[in-house]
Amino acid sequence: MDQIATPQEAIQNKQYKMALIELLYQLADDDFILAFRGSEWLGLAPHIEEDIAYASINQATMGHAVMYYELLESLGEGSADELAHERKASERKNAILLELMNGTGSYLENPSYDWAFTVVRHYFYDIYKKLKLESLKQSSYLPLAQAATKIKMEQYYHVMHWKVWFNQLVLSGGEAKTRMQAAIQKVWDEFADVLSYGTYAADFSKYQLIEEENLFKQKWEVEMQQVFQKAGIDYPGPPSARKGNGRTGMHTEDLNQALSILSEVYSLDPQATW
Amino acid sequence: MVGKVRENVESMEFLQSKVLQILENVKDPEIPSVSVVDLGMVEDIQIDQYGRVKLKVLPTFVGCPALEIIKKNIIEAIQMVDGVNGVEVEFVHDPPWTSDRISEKGKVNLKQFGIAPPPVFIKEKELWDVECPYCGSHYTTMENLFGPTACRSILYCKSCKNPFEAMKPISTLM
Numbered sequence: 001m002d003q004i005a006t007p008q009e010a011i012q013n014k015q016y017k018m019a020l021i022e023l024l025y026q027l028a029d030d031d032f033i034l035a036f037r038g039s040e041w042l043g044l045a046p047h048i049e050e051d052i053a054y055a056s057i058n059q060a061t062m063g064h065a066v067m068y069y070e071l072l073e074s075l076g077e078g079s080a081d082e083l084a085h086e087r088k089a090s091e092r093k094n095a096i097l098l099e100l101m102n103g104t105g106s107y108l109e110n111p112s113y114d115w116a117f118t119v120v121r122h123y124f125y126d127i128y129k130k131l132k133l134e135s136l137k138q139s140s141y142l143p144l145a146q147a148a149t150k151i152k153m154e155q156y157y158h159v160m161h162w163k164v165w166f167n168q169l170v171l172s173g174g175e176a177k178t179r180m181q182a183a184i185q186k187v188w189d190e191f192a193d194v195l196s197y198g199t200y201a202a203d204f205s206k207y208q209l210i211e212e213e214n215l216f217k218q219k220w221e222v223e224m225q226q227v228f229q230k231a232g233i234d235y236p237g238p239p240s241a242r243k244g245n246g247r248t249g250m251h252t253e254d255l256n257q258a259l260s261i262l263s264e265v266y267s268l269d270p271q272a273t274w
Numbered sequence: 275m276v277g278k279v280r281e282n283v284e285s286m287e288f289l290q291s292k293v294l295q296i297l298e299n300v301k302d303p304e305i306p307s308v309s310v311v312d313l314g315m316v317e318d319i320q321i322d323q324y325g326r327v328k329l330k331v332l333p334t335f336v337g338c339p340a341l342e343i344i345k346k347n348i349i350e351a352i353q354m355v356d357g358v359n360g361v362e363v364e365f366v367h368d369p370p371w372t373s374d375r376i377s378e379k380g381k382v383n384l385k386q387f388g389i390a391p392p393p394v395f396i397k398e399k400e401l402w403d404v405e406c407p408y409c410g411s412h413y414t415t416m417e418n419l420f421g422p423t424a425c426r427s428i429l430y431c432k433s434c435k436n437p438f439e440a441m442k443p444i445s446t447l448m
Contacts, residue, residue, distance in 0.1 A: 049417070049418045049428075052418060052420055052421065052422070052428075053418055053419065053420035054420075055420075056420035056421070056423075056424055057420065059337045059339070059424060060335060060336065060337045060424055061337070062337055063335065063336035063337020063338070063424075064336055064337070066336070066337070067336050067367075146367045146368040146370075147367060149367070149368075149370050149446065150336060150367045150370045150371075151336060152448065153370065153372070153444050153445065153446065153448045154335060154336065154424075154444075155448075156448035157419055157420070157442070160419070161419065161420070
Protein backbone atom coordinates (compact mmCIF):
# COMPACT_ATOMS: atom_id res chain seq x y z
CA MET A 1 0.00 0.00 0.00
CA ASP A 2 1.02 3.63 -0.53
CA GLN A 3 2.51 5.61 2.27
CA ILE A 4 0.09 7.91 4.09
CA ALA A 5 1.82 11.26 4.52
CA THR A 6 -0.62 13.35 6.59
CA PRO A 7 -3.32 12.94 9.27
CA GLN A 8 -5.86 14.35 6.80
CA GLU A 9 -5.15 11.46 4.47
CA ALA A 10 -5.27 8.91 7.28
CA ILE A 11 -8.67 10.13 8.44
CA GLN A 12 -10.19 9.46 5.01
CA ASN A 13 -9.92 5.70 5.40
CA LYS A 14 -12.01 4.82 8.46
CA GLN A 15 -10.60 1.36 9.00
CA TYR A 16 -7.02 2.53 8.53
CA LYS A 17 -7.56 5.33 11.01
CA MET A 18 -9.03 2.95 13.61
CA ALA A 19 -6.07 0.61 13.41
CA LEU A 20 -3.59 3.47 13.48
CA ILE A 21 -5.19 5.07 16.53
CA GLU A 22 -5.23 1.76 18.36
CA LEU A 23 -1.52 1.25 17.71
CA LEU A 24 -0.66 4.80 18.78
CA TYR A 25 -2.54 4.39 22.08
CA GLN A 26 -0.57 1.23 22.83
CA LEU A 27 2.74 2.95 22.09
CA ALA A 28 1.86 6.13 23.98
CA ASP A 29 0.35 4.45 27.05
CA ASP A 30 3.25 1.98 27.37
CA ASP A 31 5.92 4.70 27.45
CA PHE A 32 3.78 7.00 29.58
CA ILE A 33 3.09 4.60 32.44
CA LEU A 34 6.61 3.17 32.53
CA ALA A 35 8.09 6.68 32.61
CA PHE A 36 5.77 7.42 35.55
CA ARG A 37 6.85 4.30 37.46
CA GLY A 38 10.44 5.22 36.71
CA SER A 39 10.02 8.77 37.97
CA GLU A 40 8.84 7.39 41.33
CA TRP A 41 12.45 6.28 41.83
CA LEU A 42 13.65 9.87 41.81
CA GLY A 43 15.89 10.36 44.84
CA LEU A 44 15.68 6.65 45.69
CA ALA A 45 17.93 5.08 43.03
CA PRO A 46 20.89 3.01 44.33
CA HIS A 47 23.40 5.85 43.92
CA ILE A 48 23.64 9.46 42.79
CA GLU A 49 24.92 8.73 39.27
CA GLU A 50 22.05 6.32 38.74
CA ASP A 51 19.60 8.89 40.01
CA ILE A 52 20.74 11.33 37.31
CA ALA A 53 20.81 8.70 34.59
CA TYR A 54 17.42 7.21 35.45
CA ALA A 55 15.80 10.65 35.73
CA SER A 56 17.15 11.48 32.27
CA ILE A 57 15.85 8.20 30.84
CA ASN A 58 12.41 8.82 32.33
CA GLN A 59 12.30 12.32 30.93
CA ALA A 60 13.22 11.00 27.48
CA THR A 61 10.65 8.18 27.71
CA MET A 62 7.95 10.64 28.78
CA GLY A 63 8.98 12.73 25.75
CA HIS A 64 8.38 9.70 23.53
CA ALA A 65 4.90 9.28 25.01
CA VAL A 66 4.17 12.95 24.34
CA MET A 67 5.21 12.49 20.73
CA TYR A 68 2.73 9.63 20.29
CA TYR A 69 -0.03 11.54 22.10
CA GLU A 70 0.60 14.46 19.75
CA LEU A 71 0.20 12.15 16.77
CA LEU A 72 -3.16 11.15 18.28
CA GLU A 73 -4.01 14.80 18.80
CA SER A 74 -3.41 15.51 15.11
CA LEU A 75 -5.84 12.69 14.28
CA GLY A 76 -8.60 14.39 16.29
CA GLU A 77 -8.40 12.35 19.51
CA GLY A 78 -8.21 15.38 21.84
CA SER A 79 -5.28 17.27 23.33
CA ALA A 80 -2.14 15.41 24.39
CA ASP A 81 -2.59 16.63 27.99
CA GLU A 82 -6.13 15.29 28.19
CA LEU A 83 -5.12 11.98 26.68
CA ALA A 84 -2.36 11.57 29.25
CA HIS A 85 -4.29 12.73 32.32
CA GLU A 86 -8.00 12.26 31.86
CA ARG A 87 -8.52 8.80 30.46
CA LYS A 88 -9.85 6.15 32.82
CA ALA A 89 -7.93 2.94 33.45
CA SER A 90 -10.36 0.95 31.29
CA GLU A 91 -9.54 3.20 28.32
CA ARG A 92 -5.79 2.67 28.62
CA LYS A 93 -3.99 0.31 26.27
CA ASN A 94 -0.68 -0.16 28.07
CA ALA A 95 0.57 -3.63 28.93
CA ILE A 96 -0.14 -4.67 32.53
CA LEU A 97 3.54 -5.36 33.32
CA LEU A 98 4.39 -1.68 32.86
CA GLU A 99 1.80 -0.40 35.35
CA LEU A 100 2.85 -2.67 38.24
CA MET A 101 4.15 -0.88 41.32
CA ASN A 102 7.89 -0.75 41.93
CA GLY A 103 7.45 -2.52 45.25
CA THR A 104 5.66 -1.85 48.50
CA GLY A 105 5.13 1.52 50.12
CA SER A 106 5.00 4.80 48.22
CA TYR A 107 7.70 7.27 47.30
CA LEU A 108 6.64 9.34 50.31
CA GLU A 109 6.18 6.55 52.84
CA ASN A 110 8.42 3.54 53.36
CA PRO A 111 9.35 3.03 49.72
CA SER A 112 10.57 -0.54 49.60
CA TYR A 113 11.12 -0.68 45.87
CA ASP A 114 12.59 -3.62 44.04
CA TRP A 115 15.62 -2.61 41.98
CA ALA A 116 16.00 -6.07 40.45
CA PHE A 117 12.43 -5.93 39.12
CA THR A 118 13.05 -2.41 37.82
CA VAL A 119 16.21 -3.42 35.96
CA VAL A 120 14.66 -6.52 34.40
CA ARG A 121 11.39 -4.80 33.46
CA HIS A 122 13.26 -1.94 31.77
CA TYR A 123 15.85 -4.04 30.02
CA PHE A 124 13.36 -6.49 28.52
CA TYR A 125 10.95 -3.68 27.61
CA ASP A 126 13.68 -1.58 26.04
CA ILE A 127 14.92 -4.45 23.87
CA TYR A 128 11.31 -4.95 22.79
CA LYS A 129 10.92 -1.23 22.16
CA LYS A 130 14.09 -1.08 20.07
CA LEU A 131 12.83 -3.89 17.82
CA LYS A 132 9.41 -2.28 17.60
CA LEU A 133 10.91 1.06 16.54
CA GLU A 134 12.97 -0.68 13.86
CA SER A 135 9.74 -2.02 12.42
CA LEU A 136 7.87 1.28 12.85
CA LYS A 137 10.55 3.07 10.83
CA GLN A 138 8.98 1.30 7.83
CA SER A 139 5.40 2.13 8.84
CA SER A 140 2.92 3.12 6.14
CA TYR A 141 2.05 6.17 8.26
CA LEU A 142 4.87 8.60 7.53
CA PRO A 143 4.56 10.78 10.68
CA LEU A 144 4.87 7.60 12.77
CA ALA A 145 7.86 6.38 10.75
CA GLN A 146 9.57 9.75 11.31
CA ALA A 147 8.80 9.71 15.04
CA ALA A 148 10.24 6.19 15.29
CA THR A 149 13.46 7.26 13.57
CA LYS A 150 13.89 10.07 16.07
CA ILE A 151 12.98 8.01 19.16
CA LYS A 152 15.23 5.13 18.18
CA MET A 153 18.35 7.32 18.35
CA GLU A 154 17.62 8.03 22.02
CA GLN A 155 16.56 4.46 22.72
CA TYR A 156 20.06 3.29 21.86
CA TYR A 157 21.41 4.75 25.11
CA HIS A 158 18.53 3.40 27.19
CA VAL A 159 19.16 -0.19 26.11
CA MET A 160 22.87 0.25 26.75
CA HIS A 161 22.20 1.53 30.26
CA TRP A 162 19.96 -1.33 31.37
CA LYS A 163 22.20 -3.92 29.72
CA VAL A 164 25.06 -2.89 32.02
CA TRP A 165 22.87 -3.20 35.12
CA PHE A 166 21.34 -6.47 34.01
CA ASN A 167 24.62 -8.20 33.21
CA GLN A 168 26.41 -7.00 36.32
CA LEU A 169 23.65 -8.11 38.67
CA VAL A 170 22.76 -11.36 36.98
CA LEU A 171 26.39 -12.45 36.58
CA SER A 172 27.20 -11.76 40.21
CA GLY A 173 26.47 -14.25 42.97
CA GLY A 174 24.57 -14.25 46.22
CA GLU A 175 21.49 -12.15 46.83
CA ALA A 176 21.80 -10.22 43.55
CA LYS A 177 21.51 -13.35 41.46
CA THR A 178 18.61 -14.79 43.48
CA ARG A 179 16.68 -11.55 43.31
CA MET A 180 17.34 -11.13 39.61
CA GLN A 181 16.04 -14.63 38.95
CA ALA A 182 12.87 -13.88 40.88
CA ALA A 183 12.48 -10.62 38.93
CA ILE A 184 12.98 -12.39 35.60
CA GLN A 185 10.21 -14.83 36.56
CA LYS A 186 7.87 -11.99 37.52
CA VAL A 187 8.50 -10.13 34.24
CA TRP A 188 8.25 -13.32 32.18
CA ASP A 189 4.86 -14.11 33.72
CA GLU A 190 3.43 -10.97 32.09
CA PHE A 191 5.53 -10.27 29.02
CA ALA A 192 3.18 -11.97 26.53
CA ASP A 193 0.84 -9.04 27.18
CA VAL A 194 3.55 -6.54 26.18
CA LEU A 195 4.08 -8.47 22.93
CA SER A 196 0.35 -8.60 22.16
CA TYR A 197 -1.02 -6.35 19.40
CA GLY A 198 -4.54 -6.58 20.83
CA THR A 199 -7.78 -6.91 18.90
CA TYR A 200 -6.66 -5.02 15.79
CA ALA A 201 -3.58 -7.17 15.15
CA ALA A 202 -4.76 -8.24 11.69
CA ASP A 203 -5.40 -4.66 10.61
CA PHE A 204 -1.98 -3.51 11.86
CA SER A 205 -0.27 -5.75 9.33
CA LYS A 206 -2.93 -5.44 6.64
CA TYR A 207 -2.27 -1.69 6.52
CA GLN A 208 1.48 -2.17 7.01
CA LEU A 209 1.53 -0.03 10.11
CA ILE A 210 3.96 -2.48 11.69
CA GLU A 211 5.23 -5.95 10.90
CA GLU A 212 3.04 -8.99 11.50
CA GLU A 213 2.49 -9.92 15.18
CA ASN A 214 3.92 -13.45 15.08
CA LEU A 215 6.97 -12.46 13.07
CA PHE A 216 7.65 -9.73 15.57
CA LYS A 217 7.32 -12.12 18.52
CA GLN A 218 9.77 -14.52 16.89
CA LYS A 219 12.27 -11.72 16.37
CA TRP A 220 11.99 -10.70 20.00
CA GLU A 221 12.43 -14.28 21.20
CA VAL A 222 15.58 -14.73 19.09
CA GLU A 223 17.07 -11.62 20.67
CA MET A 224 16.02 -12.66 24.19
CA GLN A 225 17.51 -16.12 23.75
CA GLN A 226 20.87 -14.45 23.17
CA VAL A 227 20.41 -12.30 26.27
CA PHE A 228 19.74 -15.38 28.41
CA GLN A 229 22.59 -17.31 26.85
CA LYS A 230 25.11 -14.55 27.57
CA ALA A 231 23.85 -14.31 31.14
CA GLY A 232 24.23 -18.06 31.60
CA ILE A 233 20.54 -18.65 32.36
CA ASP A 234 18.27 -21.22 30.74
CA TYR A 235 15.72 -19.71 28.39
CA PRO A 236 12.34 -20.07 30.14
CA GLY A 237 10.33 -20.65 26.95
CA PRO A 238 7.49 -18.45 25.69
CA PRO A 239 6.36 -15.75 28.20
CA SER A 240 2.83 -15.69 29.73
CA ALA A 241 0.21 -13.06 30.51
CA ARG A 242 -1.11 -14.18 33.90
CA LYS A 243 -2.76 -10.96 34.97
CA GLY A 244 -4.57 -10.49 31.66
CA ASN A 245 -4.33 -8.39 28.51
CA GLY A 246 -3.84 -4.65 28.95
CA ARG A 247 -4.28 -4.04 25.21
CA THR A 248 -7.98 -4.78 25.67
CA GLY A 249 -8.34 -2.32 28.56
CA MET A 250 -7.94 -4.95 31.29
CA HIS A 251 -5.83 -3.60 34.17
CA THR A 252 -4.86 -4.07 37.80
CA GLU A 253 -5.53 -1.86 40.82
CA ASP A 254 -1.94 -0.62 40.40
CA LEU A 255 -2.97 1.42 37.36
CA ASN A 256 -5.73 3.20 39.30
CA GLN A 257 -3.21 4.01 42.01
CA ALA A 258 -0.82 5.45 39.40
CA LEU A 259 -3.51 7.48 37.64
CA SER A 260 -4.83 9.03 40.84
CA ILE A 261 -1.32 10.23 41.76
CA LEU A 262 -0.14 11.38 38.36
CA SER A 263 -3.32 13.34 37.60
CA GLU A 264 -3.69 14.82 41.09
CA VAL A 265 -2.31 18.27 40.26
CA TYR A 266 -3.83 18.31 36.78
CA SER A 267 -7.29 17.53 38.21
CA LEU A 268 -7.12 20.43 40.68
CA ASP A 269 -7.64 22.77 37.76
CA PRO A 270 -7.83 21.14 34.33
CA GLN A 271 -8.20 24.57 32.70
CA ALA A 272 -4.89 25.87 34.02
CA THR A 273 -2.21 26.60 31.45
CA TRP A 274 1.31 25.45 32.19
CA MET B 275 7.58 45.97 -13.59
CA VAL B 276 10.83 44.03 -13.86
CA GLY B 277 12.44 46.63 -11.63
CA LYS B 278 9.72 46.16 -9.04
CA VAL B 279 10.17 42.39 -9.02
CA ARG B 280 13.91 42.73 -8.60
CA GLU B 281 13.39 45.15 -5.76
CA ASN B 282 11.10 42.61 -4.09
CA VAL B 283 13.59 39.80 -4.47
CA GLU B 284 16.32 41.97 -3.04
CA SER B 285 14.23 43.05 -0.08
CA MET B 286 13.27 39.40 0.56
CA GLU B 287 16.90 38.37 0.60
CA PHE B 288 17.66 41.25 2.90
CA LEU B 289 14.86 40.21 5.25
CA GLN B 290 16.05 36.60 5.16
CA SER B 291 19.57 37.64 6.17
CA LYS B 292 18.18 39.88 8.93
CA VAL B 293 16.13 36.98 10.33
CA LEU B 294 19.12 34.67 10.26
CA GLN B 295 21.24 37.32 11.95
CA ILE B 296 18.74 37.78 14.77
CA LEU B 297 18.52 34.00 15.25
CA GLU B 298 22.22 34.05 16.11
CA ASN B 299 21.12 35.83 19.29
CA VAL B 300 18.60 33.17 20.27
CA LYS B 301 20.48 30.84 22.59
CA ASP B 302 19.70 27.47 24.06
CA PRO B 303 18.44 28.47 27.55
CA GLU B 304 20.50 25.64 29.05
CA ILE B 305 23.66 26.49 27.09
CA PRO B 306 23.68 30.30 26.89
CA SER B 307 26.82 30.47 24.73
CA VAL B 308 25.39 28.64 21.71
CA SER B 309 22.69 29.85 19.32
CA VAL B 310 19.93 27.68 17.90
CA VAL B 311 21.53 28.20 14.47
CA ASP B 312 24.91 26.87 15.62
CA LEU B 313 23.21 23.91 17.29
CA GLY B 314 21.84 23.04 13.85
CA MET B 315 18.24 23.29 15.01
CA VAL B 316 17.01 25.66 12.30
CA GLU B 317 16.11 23.55 9.28
CA ASP B 318 14.20 25.99 7.09
CA ILE B 319 13.14 29.66 6.95
CA GLN B 320 10.38 30.71 4.54
CA ILE B 321 9.31 34.34 4.16
CA ASP B 322 6.37 35.24 1.94
CA GLN B 323 5.73 38.53 0.15
CA TYR B 324 3.76 39.88 3.12
CA GLY B 325 6.70 39.42 5.47
CA ARG B 326 5.23 36.35 7.20
CA VAL B 327 8.01 34.11 8.48
CA LYS B 328 7.66 30.33 8.78
CA LEU B 329 10.39 28.34 10.48
CA LYS B 330 10.98 24.63 10.68
CA VAL B 331 12.95 23.79 13.80
CA LEU B 332 14.38 20.39 14.80
CA PRO B 333 14.23 19.41 18.48
CA THR B 334 17.55 18.01 19.70
CA PHE B 335 15.98 15.49 22.10
CA VAL B 336 12.26 14.68 22.04
CA GLY B 337 11.64 15.20 25.75
CA CYS B 338 13.69 18.40 26.02
CA PRO B 339 11.76 20.72 28.37
CA ALA B 340 13.48 23.79 26.87
CA LEU B 341 11.68 23.41 23.53
CA GLU B 342 8.71 25.65 24.33
CA ILE B 343 11.03 28.33 25.74
CA ILE B 344 13.18 28.16 22.61
CA LYS B 345 10.09 28.50 20.45
CA LYS B 346 8.91 31.55 22.40
CA ASN B 347 12.35 33.16 22.22
CA ILE B 348 12.58 32.60 18.46
CA ILE B 349 9.19 34.19 17.88
CA GLU B 350 9.95 37.18 20.09
CA ALA B 351 13.32 37.79 18.42
CA ILE B 352 12.06 37.59 14.84
CA GLN B 353 9.05 39.80 15.55
CA MET B 354 11.49 42.62 16.33
CA VAL B 355 12.87 42.59 12.77
CA ASP B 356 11.62 45.46 10.57
CA GLY B 357 9.39 44.21 7.78
CA VAL B 358 8.37 41.01 9.57
CA ASN B 359 4.65 40.52 9.79
CA GLY B 360 4.01 37.42 11.88
CA VAL B 361 6.10 34.39 12.86
CA GLU B 362 5.23 30.70 12.94
CA VAL B 363 7.53 28.08 14.42
CA GLU B 364 6.92 24.41 13.75
CA PHE B 365 8.92 21.56 15.31
CA VAL B 366 9.57 18.86 12.74
CA HIS B 367 11.30 15.49 13.06
CA ASP B 368 12.37 15.02 9.48
CA PRO B 369 15.28 15.22 9.00
CA PRO B 370 16.00 14.11 12.56
CA TRP B 371 18.45 16.28 14.47
CA THR B 372 21.86 14.64 14.80
CA SER B 373 24.85 15.90 16.74
CA ASP B 374 26.90 16.40 13.56
CA ARG B 375 24.62 19.34 12.73
CA ILE B 376 26.46 21.47 15.29
CA SER B 377 28.54 24.08 13.44
CA GLU B 378 32.27 24.71 13.91
CA LYS B 379 31.43 27.99 15.63
CA GLY B 380 28.97 26.11 17.81
CA LYS B 381 31.69 23.68 18.89
CA VAL B 382 33.98 26.57 19.90
CA ASN B 383 31.20 28.24 21.87
CA LEU B 384 30.25 24.98 23.60
CA LYS B 385 33.82 24.69 24.89
CA GLN B 386 33.65 28.24 26.22
CA PHE B 387 30.74 27.12 28.37
CA GLY B 388 32.71 24.10 29.58
CA ILE B 389 30.95 21.56 27.38
CA ALA B 390 32.93 19.38 24.99
CA PRO B 391 31.48 19.00 21.47
CA PRO B 392 30.08 15.54 20.57
CA PRO B 393 32.84 12.92 20.89
CA VAL B 394 34.48 11.62 17.74
CA PHE B 395 34.52 7.86 17.22
CA ILE B 396 37.96 6.62 16.18
CA LYS B 397 37.42 3.49 14.11
CA GLU B 398 40.99 2.15 14.28
CA LYS B 399 41.05 2.18 18.07
CA GLU B 400 37.30 1.57 18.48
CA LEU B 401 37.24 4.37 21.03
CA TRP B 402 35.36 7.56 21.56
CA ASP B 403 37.71 10.50 21.75
CA VAL B 404 36.67 13.43 23.93
CA GLU B 405 38.84 16.47 24.40
CA CYS B 406 38.68 18.26 27.76
CA PRO B 407 37.17 21.71 27.14
CA TYR B 408 39.42 23.22 29.84
CA CYS B 409 42.93 21.88 29.14
CA GLY B 410 42.57 20.16 25.76
CA SER B 411 43.77 16.80 27.08
CA HIS B 412 42.41 13.60 25.57
CA TYR B 413 43.06 11.73 28.81
CA THR B 414 39.38 11.75 29.82
CA THR B 415 36.86 9.21 31.12
CA MET B 416 33.10 8.88 30.89
CA GLU B 417 31.54 9.15 34.34
CA ASN B 418 27.89 9.08 33.34
CA LEU B 419 26.40 8.80 29.87
CA PHE B 420 23.41 10.71 31.21
CA GLY B 421 23.93 14.27 32.40
CA PRO B 422 21.98 17.22 33.75
CA THR B 423 20.09 17.60 30.46
CA ALA B 424 19.05 15.02 27.88
CA CYS B 425 21.69 16.13 25.39
CA ARG B 426 24.72 16.00 27.71
CA SER B 427 26.96 13.38 29.38
CA ILE B 428 29.25 13.79 32.41
CA LEU B 429 32.99 13.19 31.99
CA TYR B 430 36.17 13.64 33.98
CA CYS B 431 39.57 14.92 32.86
CA LYS B 432 42.39 12.93 34.36
CA SER B 433 44.90 15.60 33.31
CA CYS B 434 43.51 18.77 34.85
CA LYS B 435 41.22 16.85 37.25
CA ASN B 436 38.09 18.74 36.29
CA PRO B 437 34.70 17.18 35.78
CA PHE B 438 33.08 18.42 32.58
CA GLU B 439 30.17 17.73 30.26
CA ALA B 440 30.06 16.66 26.63
CA MET B 441 27.29 16.71 24.04
CA LYS B 442 25.93 13.21 23.63
CA PRO B 443 26.58 11.83 20.14
CA ILE B 444 23.35 11.15 18.29
CA SER B 445 23.12 9.62 14.83
CA THR B 446 20.60 7.85 12.62
CA LEU B 447 22.90 4.81 12.63
CA MET B 448 21.91 4.14 16.25
